[in-house]
Amino acid sequence: MRYEAPERVETAVSLLSGERGLARILAGGTDLLVQLKSGMVEPDLIVDIKKIPEMRRIGAENGGFRIGAAVPSAELSEHPGIRALWPGVVEAAGLIGSTQIQGRATIVGNLCNASPAADSVPAMIVAGAIATVAGPQGRRELPVEAIAAGPGQTSLAKGELVISIFLPGRPPRSGDAYLRFIPRTEMDIAVVGVGVSLTLGEDGLCTAARVALGAVAVRALLVDEAADALIGTAVDEAALERLAAAASAACRPIDDKRGTKEFRIKVAGVLARRAAETALERARRN
Amino acid sequence: MAGHHVSTTINGDAFEFVCEPDETLLDVLRDRLSLTGSKEGCGTGDCGACSVILDGRLVCSCLVLGAEAEGRTIATIEGMADGDRLHPLQRKFLEHAALQCGICTPGILVAAKALLEKHPDPSETEIRYWLAGNLCRCTGYDKIVRAVLDAAAEIREGRDAA
Numbered sequence: 001m002r003y004e005a006p007e008r009v010e011t012a013v014s015l016l017s018g019e020r021g022l023a024r025i026l027a028g029g030t031d032l033l034v035q036l037k038s039g040m041v042e043p044d045l046i047v048d049i050k051k052i053p054e055m056r057r058i059g060a061e062n063g064g065f066r067i068g069a070a071v072p073s074a075e076l077s078e079h080p081g082i083r084a085l086w087p088g089v090v091e092a093a094g095l096i097g098s099t100q101i102q103g104r105a106t107i108v109g110n111l112c113n114a115s116p117a118a119d120s121v122p123a124m125i126v127a128g129a130i131a132t133v134a135g136p137q138g139r140r141e142l143p144v145e146a147i148a149a150g151p152g153q154t155s156l157a158k159g160e161l162v163i164s165i166f167l168p169g170r171p172p173r174s175g176d177a178y179l180r181f182i183p184r185t186e187m188d189i190a191v192v193g194v195g196v197s198l199t200l201g202e203d204g205l206c207t208a209a210r211v212a213l214g215a216v217a218v219r220a221l222l223v224d225e226a227a228d229a230l231i232g233t234a235v236d237e238a239a240l241e242r243l244a245a246a247a248s249a250a251c252r253p254i255d256d257k258r259g260t261k262e263f264r265i266k267v268a269g270v271l272a273r274r275a276a277e278t279a280l281e282r283a284r285r286n
Numbered sequence: 287m288a289g290h291h292v293s294t295t296i297n298g299d300a301f302e303f304v305c306e307p308d309e310t311l312l313d314v315l316r317d318r319l320s321l322t323g324s325k326e327g328c329g330t331g332d333c334g335a336c337s338v339i340l341d342g343r344l345v346c347s348c349l350v351l352g353a354e355a356e357g358r359t360i361a362t363i364e365g366m367a368d369g370d371r372l373h374p375l376q377r378k379f380l381e382h383a384a385l386q387c388g389i390c391t392p393g394i395l396v397a398a399k400a401l402l403e404k405h406p407d408p409s410e411t412e413i414r415y416w417l418a419g420n421l422c423r424c425t426g427y428d429k430i431v432r433a434v435l436d437a438a439a440e441i442r443e444g445r446d447a448a
């Protein structure tokens with residue numbers, strides 16, 4: 001195994017695309033090092049992206065924020081601008097592991113590890129986050145929901161890597177939230193995760209909404225039917241009831257030691273409703 | 287396998303070492319530099335026994351490659367006492383009997399120090415959440431939390447007096 005820590009995106013791309021064997025990108029390493037240790041992956045090349053200045057930055061852009069792929073979650077939690085604009089994304093990223101894990105784990109690593117239970121992913125999906133990808137063909141942009149293909153699989157081609165995530169600006173009276181269910185209060189993998197983002201009109205009716213579910217299918221789901229249950233309503237009891245039903249109906253979960261299918265389906269509805277209530281409260285304050 | 291030549295700063299001193307590309311920082315500290323205060327409880331980021339501070343951030347050294355230490359600044363448990371003078375956290379851990387077997391202790395001390403540097407006056411809940419990634423099989427945590435609260439108070443008083 002070789003270890004390289006290039007200082008430029010272009011060098012990282014050429015290292016990755018030139019490698020004949022298996023290459024892996026190293027961001028915070030909180031998934032990758034565990035996989036190395038267990039022998040789950042045996043790469044020939046590791047490309048550490050943390051020495052690339054462009055990937056370490058958080059920058060304001062068009063009313064939103066661009067977050068470099070090597071920025072650890074702890075830095076997001078410390079960023080007042082992102083906390084104010086996308087509190088749901090920050091709370092989701094803040095749930096990843098312990099303080100020690102927070103010091104290293106990135107949202108891009110969370111996304112590209114492609115676990116169906118990755119906490120920050122539903123929150124990024126409802127935020128309409130865009131990933132910028134660099135590769136041998138140059139740069140392209142794609143919505144975060146297009147990155148994970150299935151457990152441990154991404155849609156990225158050989159030589160490609162995510163260099164940043166863009167969280168867009170948003171209209172006034174908008175709010176988002178992320179909630180997960182775990183059997184403990186800290187340090188566990190989501191049994192169900194739900195992200196909700198919504199915007200209210202001046203009359204208090206919901207003009208736009210996005211709802212995404214984690215850990216209930218092979219990858220995080222953007223559920224249009226659940227969003228439709230909110231749009232045009234005052235996010236009242238009846239709308240929340242329909243939201244919960246649509247969220248439950250969208251689940252395609254597995255049974256495992258953390259929860260049965262029936263349990264996951266039920267909890268998805270309950271959490272969707274609670275996340276929508278929090279998002280609503282935040283939208284009313286903005 | 288090509289060895290990596292790494293120059294780094296640990297507890298204020300310059301260190302140089304050669305390591306394999308797949309060797310963790312924890313292995314380097316313990317096996318190459320004889321800094322055996324950091325412990326390996328799990329090797330997978332779950333227990334916090336290997337906690338160190340890397341460029342000002344609390345991390346698990348079992349989830350850092352040795353090669354990543356190039357040009358960076360690391361603080362380990364070995365740098366916590368000032369010669370024979372224990373850090374207030376270390377003294378309070380002894381006074382409160384906040385350890386039994388001791389394997390979790392270096393990691394918890396390093397983590398608690400990182401907490402107090404950021405939040406000099408943490409609540410009990412903040413301490414418990416901050417230390418959620420540090421497992422202790424012996425104490426039941428309560429004495430650890432009391433010791434951290436007490437050390438925080440003493441450090442604050444010291445600052446007020448100074």
Ligand SMILES: Cc1cc2nc3c(=O)[nH]c(=O)nc-3n(C[C@H](O)[C@H](O)[C@H](O)COP(=O)(O)OP(=O)(O)OC[C@H]3O[C@@H](n4cnc5c(N)ncnc54)[C@H](O)[C@@H]3O)c2cc1C
Nearest residue numbers: 025027028029030031032097106109110112118119162331
């Ligand atoms: C103790 C512990 C607790 C955890 N708890 C949680 C939790 O509660 N919730 C949760 O969701 N996760 C959890 N995780 C998993 C992990 O911490 C997260 O998935 C984290 O966000 C991964 O980020 P990273 O930067 O460490 O990724 P890395 O390990 O560096 O990378 C992860 C994967 O993504 C790829 N990758 C990284 N960066 C890029 C890039 N820029 N472009 C393309 N591919 C890339 C890597 O090659 C690798 O395959 C936990 C892990 C541990 C060890």
Ligand code: FES
Nearest residue numbers: 327328329334348
């Ligand atoms: S040894 Fe590193 S967290 Fe357990």
Ligand code: FES
Nearest residue numbers: 386387422423424
């Ligand atoms: S004192 Fe034994 S594990 Fe904590």
